[in-house]
Amino acid sequence: MIAGDDDAFLDTDAMLIGYARVSTDDQNLDLQRDALAAAGCERIFEDHAGGAVADRPGLKTALEQARAGDTLVVWRLDRLGRSLKDLIARAEALQDDGVGLKSLQEAIDTTSSGGQLIFHIFGALAEFERNLIRERTQAGLRAARARGRLGGRPKLLDARQRAHAVELYKSRQHTVKEICQIMGICRQTLYSYVEEFSDGP
Template sequence: MRIGYARVSTADQNLDLQRNALLAAGCQRIVEESGGGAAAVRPGLARLMDMLRQDDAVVVWRLDRLGRSLSHLIALAREIEARGAALVSLTESLDTASPGGRLVFHVFAALAEFERGLIRERTMAGLAAARARGRLGGRPKRLDAARRAAAVALYRERRVPVAEICRLFHISKPTLYAYVREEKEGPGGGARPAEQP
């Protein structure tokens, strides 16, 4: 069975163009949805995936109607393929039931993986360059040096409960323990200090 999937980004857009193209392509059922492509939850897409069976085909007017990004589109195509179905895009003339269509999609997947690798490489190079300039990654400290020292001093005196120290300085227990650890071992070192009441 050919199952169409039509999506518009906003409620005021019209599905007629996609619906007509999907009907002309022989879709027996059409799942329609409105909402941005970046939306994490798409009930229509989930419904479509539930109804997919072996030898079915998911038909879309254009690939950007299905996936919110290239990596998401590739993940969906793999899920469709794992169910024994095919993906057909009318605008891009793509049909993963054919060897040529599968080849095109594998090229897409390879390009997406290449792009992820480049991003990872650039990120690591940027972090290394920042470290070489003496900058450490991570979130800025919640407290300045004087207030950190005061919180640690209260902790070391063991007269004020940890929960009260955290409340006074508006920090969490893990943050307090991190400050104690840093004072003892230097930034990033040492084991977590023993909890106290």
């Protein structure tokens, strides 16, 4: 997944670029700023946004500034990615550009072989999770068919269940009818969930 060419990180002009983010306006960036500065970051970019907000101008600028050989530094991995899948995708994109990723709290540095190994493991875990979801979905569909379940009165789903329904919808691996059967909702309810999460990740 993150297969690296170590030569990409040997540029003597390499720069450490810091990125800090807080999820609400009442949180303070000072802790992250101080840690990034102490780590040697020459530039620090910031965002004040919720984890589900896709538009992060500070991160966008940081990524635009980064050049091959540079390293993007974050205080903690959850400052960079909204989920494991998102984090891995960002790490892979940085790797493709020859840019390293370093997390201070987790002591992870993808410019090292150990850091790359950790992200290989993360990638394997993410794939394992996807396979589990797929297996649970198939098992649920078989059980629904065996009971002759064709829908019925929509039931209320909690936030996690709604997010799962939307994930199934976006994966395009199942029909709308199948998703409604397994989740026990009607089409209109599913579409309302999709619209609800349209501004999310």
